Amino acid sequence: MDVRKIWKGLTGSVLTAVLLAGCGANAGTNDAEGGSSAGNTATLKMFIALPRLKEHYDKYIEQFKAKMKAEKNIDVTVQLEMPPSDNAAQILKTRLASNDAPDVFALHAVNEIPSFYKAGYLEDLSNQPFVDKLLDSVKPSVTTTDGKIVAVPMETLSWGYLYNKKIFEEQGITPPTTLTEMKAAVDKLKAANITPFEISYKEAWIPQLFLPLAAGATINTGDKDFVERMNSDQGSFSEIKASLFGIMDLVNANGTDRALEVGGDDGAAAFAAGKAAMWVQGPWYAETILKSNPDLDFGVAPLPINDDPNATMIDLSTSTSLAVSSSSKNKELALDFINYVLDDQDSSEFYQALKFNPVAKTHTYESYPWVNDAMEYVKVGKSYQDPAIPQAVKDEAGKALQSYYAGQMSQDDVIAALDKAWKSFNKVNK
The missing domain is CATH 3.40.190.10 (Periplasmic binding protein-like II)
Known part of the structure; x- marks a missing residue:
């Protein structure tokens, strides 16, 4: 849910990996402010209010960047902002309302999807490949009242x-x-x-x-x-x-x-x-x-x-979920990341390291003892x-x-x- 977190103020974490693929015409330029891509470089802005899990997100984002380089020959810069949960919701709403939206952002599935969707902030993800991987028990938590899937669930609780x-x-x-x-x-x-x-x-x-x-x-x-x-x-x-x-x-x-x-x-x-x-x-x-x-x-x-x-x-509950901004200027890359969250090869290790419950049919790890306690x-x-x-x-x-x-x-x-x-x-x- 949630949901859930360290001190007041804004704790940012910027993951940088800008490697221009050579010089000259093919090197392209990087429009960091707009988050757009040009040539072989691209910038992706992420907003995830889980600073205590920073090292795991850092690692997974590095894997995503390597995947984009190998498959699409794009050198990706990820700007990852990880504010504490106490003020993250207000910061995010301000960004979304002022046309400064991150490309990918975390929100609470139960508490926030209804109002964010009504405001037009969420991209419709219903046709994305990850959707067919979701467990039937989890899918409703990221589905709107009119049947649109608008986020990939991270934490089921x-x-x-x-x-x-x-x-x-x-x-x-x-x-x-x-x-x-x-x-x-x-x-x-x-x-x-x-x-x-x-x-x-x-x-x-x-x-x-x-x-x-x-x-x-x-x-x-x-x-x-x-x-x-x-x-x-x-x-x-x-x-x-x-x-x-x-x-x-x-x-x-x-x-x-x-x-x-x-x-x-x-x-x-x-x-x-x-x-x-x-x-x-x-x-x-x-x-x-x-x-x-x-x-x-x-x-x-x-x-x-x-x-x-x-x-x-x-x-x-389903708390932390990742959505794509409907106004993202780098939507294709944002969708690539959202789908990579439930990647067939890498996702199980990621969720297991986070100590999150399985949410997809492709998750192969066993539930944790405390999960089994609750399930009784x-x-x-x-x-x-x-x-x-x-x-x-x-x-x-x-x-x-x-x-x-x-x-x-x-x-x-x-x-x-x-x-x-x-x-x-x-x-x-x-």
């Missing part, structure tokens, strides 16, 4: 919270199925001098995770038309207030210190080191966690939000599709829940801010 299997086993704890059971697990951990939860709220998108978990579980156990009513200004987040703050208050009261000073990477390192037994976070941090501690045995379980075990469910819940019907909450609302939730943790906003203040954010979204998108 099955998530709730992460837990340290060794700690759970040593303490005789199994993943709780209700909020009361979670409180008992917390008490047992504290009695053993183990911190129950890692908390890392420095980046606003992290506390925001409580919102889709609480909303998704509530929607799928009774309040099924919540999103539709919010889209028509007929609902309120007060309907999920108890589900949202019941679990968040428990986490906040039983977690690591200085949460507003700890970002995602530091949280991953602390969780990897066994500083806490649980982390309300998704497996998209698996690569970072295992880089810190390759031997860590962790699992994924659904987060209880109340005392109804039927509401303790896994959130299923899915197999018995304990899952739901990530609720379609507008990104602007999620962004507001992140900031509001940071303020709530700091004691600067009450629960009612948070609810009012979220309701206002959704109504503002409706005004712009009607």
Whole structure:
């Protein structure tokens, strides 16, 4: 989903490989500003808000450049921009609206494809070769309401919270199925001098995770038309207030210190080191966690939000997806890259290195243990599709829940801010 991330400001990464193929008339020129190609050179602009995975994207882009040189005799320069997730959405929207669009950009499939497509920013990819490779279970997440496929999925997710299997086993704890059971697990951990939860709220998108978990579980156990009513200004987040703050208050009261000073990477390192037994976070941090501690045995379980075990469910989503700008000045090359993302020979190694789930029929690697943990819940019907909450609302939730943790906003203040954010979204998108 997403989705998901380091500090404020803009962290750019420019991958350069400009090798002009000789001198004279055949050398051509490079129009870097426009991203167009001339002769045997071309510039491709990419915008992917996953700086923690930079080394893997760097490597794959280098392979793409070698492929373009070998097959089309084009020397490619890739300008890769990797801002943190907290402000990436706003940066991207500004670029798209000001005719400064990257050729290829990442967006959240569930949260952003509908509004980006409506605004005319997305190239129709329905006839591209990669489409036939997509798993049937994944294809709908990058398909518009009128049947157009507009992105190649990267991250498919099955998530709730992460837990340290060794700690759970040593303490005789199994993943709780209700909020009361979670409180008992917390008490047992504290009695053993183990911190129950890692908390890392420095980046606003992290506390925001409580919102889709609480909303998704509530929607799928009774309040099924919540999103539709919010889209028509007929609902309120007060309907999920108890589900949202019941679990968040428990986490906040039983977690690591200085949460507003700890970002995602530091949280991953602390969780990897066994500083806490649980982390309300998704497996998209698996690569970072295992880089810190390759031997860590962790699992994924659904987060209880109340005392109804039927509401303790896994959130299923497709977050990070790659799209091509409809206004790209180097569209052919952008389409070449999009198709290379699911290349028959190279894609499996790329996705496996990223610790992403298989999304294509040509992906040959085995699913990871934590994926299998989550799928056990899915197999018995304990899952739901990530609720379609507008990104602007999620962004507001992140900031509001940071303020709530700091004691600067009450629960009612948070609810009012979220309701206002959704109504503002409706005004712009009607």
